[in-house]
Amino acid sequence: MIYRRTFLQQTITTGIGLSLLNTPAKLFAQVKKAKVRVGLIGVGARGQNHLSLCLRREDVDVIAICDPDTKWAIPKSMQLISKAYGANRKVTAYTNGNEDFLNMLKRDDIDAVIIATPWEWHTKQAVAAMKAGKTPAVEVCGASDIQECWELVNTSESTGVPVFGMENVCYRRDVMAVLNMVRQGLFGELTHMQGGYQHDLRGVKFNNGQQVYGGGVEFGEKAMSEAKWRTNHSVHRNGDLYPTHGLGPVNNMININRGNRLISLSAVATKSRGLHKYIVDKGGQDHPNAKVEFKLGDIVSTLIRTNNGETILLSHDTNSPRPYSLNFRVQGTNGLWMDDLDSIYVEGKSSYDQWEKAGKPDEAGSYMNRYDHPLWKRYANDASGAGHGGMDWFVINSFIESIKRGAPYALDVYDLATWYAITPLSEQSVAEGGGVQYIPDFTRGAWINRKPVFALNDEW
Numbered sequence: 001m002i003y004r005r006t007f008l009q010q011t012i013t014t015g016i017g018l019s020l021l022n023t024p025a026k027l028f029a030q031v032k033k034a035k036v037r038v039g040l041i042g043v044g045a046r047g048q049n050h051l052s053l054c055l056r057r058e059d060v061d062v063i064a065i066c067d068p069d070t071k072w073a074i075p076k077s078m079q080l081i082s083k084a085y086g087a088n089r090k091v092t093a094y095t096n097g098n099e100d101f102l103n104m105l106k107r108d109d110i111d112a113v114i115i116a117t118p119w120e121w122h123t124k125q126a127v128a129a130m131k132a133g134k135t136p137a138v139e140v141c142g143a144s145d146i147q148e149c150w151e152l153v154n155t156s157e158s159t160g161v162p163v164f165g166m167e168n169v170c171y172r173r174d175v176m177a178v179l180n181m182v183r184q185g186l187f188g189e190l191t192h193m194q195g196g197y198q199h200d201l202r203g204v205k206f207n208n209g210q211q212v213y214g215g216g217v218e219f220g221e222k223a224m225s226e227a228k229w230r231t232n233h234s235v236h237r238n239g240d241l242y243p244t245h246g247l248g249p250v251n252n253m254i255n256i257n258r259g260n261r262l263i264s265l266s267a268v269a270t271k272s273r274g275l276h277k278y279i280v281d282k283g284g285q286d287h288p289n290a291k292v293e294f295k296l297g298d299i300v301s302t303l304i305r306t307n308n309g310e311t312i313l314l315s316h317d318t319n320s321p322r323p324y325s326l327n328f329r330v331q332g333t334n335g336l337w338m339d340d341l342d343s344i345y346v347e348g349k350s351s352y353d354q355w356e357k358a359g360k361p362d363e364a365g366s367y368m369n370r371y372d373h374p375l376w377k378r379y380a381n382d383a384s385g386a387g388h389g390g391m392d393w394f395v396i397n398s399f400i401e402s403i404k405r406g407a408p409y410a411l412d413v414y415d416l417a418t419w420y421a422i423t424p425l426s427e428q429s430v431a432e433g434g435g436v437q438y439i440p441d442f443t444r445g446a447w448i449n450r451k452p453v454f455a456l457n458d459e460w
């Protein structure tokens, strides 16, 4: 067990002053370590990415993996492990059904776990990890209900075990350069932001059971990887099911949970057409899945209001043919950046009413070059070849370096709970025709004094 209980948690567990249970435990203390011993829960498509990155690092020992899929996930992961570690080093695989992660968590030689499982497992597994004294890094999604978000926060506070939220887009190179621009005041005072998940997932939501992507229109038991579980969320739910890629990055720009907070949202959805059409186009009108009624609207728009007066528009658009875009727009009193058109406008610098190109980090003199974030300047080579243009390296690096240094996570349990909460609240809002939903303050008031910690320098 690597976690020292802080004074605050000692006070709670010794029963002096129960009212402290309502105070956020900001004092999570990790013990510094030279090497982090990691277990992975869920080694499907995403878990294998994380596994590869862990295997590349000299400061990580992969101790165990856990996944009930012995046909694909476990053999593929074991191949990666033996390629990196050779035949003599033993890494244990826990494969005995959905609850075997509990056995993995009983080990006393694991410090941290990475959770990359279907959405419905994240909270259960993160809570069990915290209770077992292992600090979890949890993949992104949205919660099933608000209670889940509170469970994450309450367990983290009561056990003193910190949680890392694996929002990799926060580490995207252009997004970090824009964060740098924001912090240097280029856009003036921010007023409005946009972000979202606009990704044609039809080939992810359906496959033929033999390959991860496309090749058929099956989902559920006849399919593999995400089509096995993710598509069912589109059958039963109507809201922003994947809010974090758009929200996480812009939250860092306006210091959400650190001097600012999300207050309320209102969401609306279009009709649902794309998934049904895809099944008919690819599988024919007579395919049994052509009878499935999908609840998820093709495009869900969620408008969020913050305490400090900004608005954030999130879009969730995963059922239609379209090129990938996270739809970022970051706008202030002095100008704005939009990623779709690679465009930027800064009053006093840009010609009146004319967009400029934001450019690329390797284009001398471009905005992206001049404002390239110090972390990327320092670590671009280490990140090279890692998933999603390198940002996946940064997310693992941030998790591991924080543990090694005994430092607070840059993306913590309050961030995770806030991101996750958007999903059930947007579902509720859509069901009420756009009715306003209030977003809980998971910090219980501590946001007023908490200070920004995300990527303040070039360290990690």
Ligand SMILES: NC(=O)c1ccc[n+]([C@@H]2O[C@H](COP(=O)([O-])OP(=O)(O)OC[C@H]3O[C@@H](n4cnc5c(N)ncnc54)[C@H](O)[C@@H]3O)[C@@H](O)[C@H]2O)c1
Pocket (backbone or CB within 6 Å): 041, 042, 043, 044, 045, 046, 047, 066, 067, 068, 069, 073, 097, 098, 099, 101, 116, 117, 118, 119, 121, 139, 140, 141, 166, 167, 168, 224, 225, 226, 227, 228, 388
């Ligand atoms: N941040 C990103 O860019 C990004 C990209 C892809 C996926 N993800 C997220 O990663 C997570 C996993 O997605 P994926 O694409 O790897 O899906 P996947 O279906 O390929 O992998 C999930 C794995 O979890 C395993 N699993 C299911 N129940 C389990 C349990 N009870 N215990 C242990 N393992 C269990 C499955 O057998 C499967 O191998 C999801 O939350 C997804 O949204 C994030």
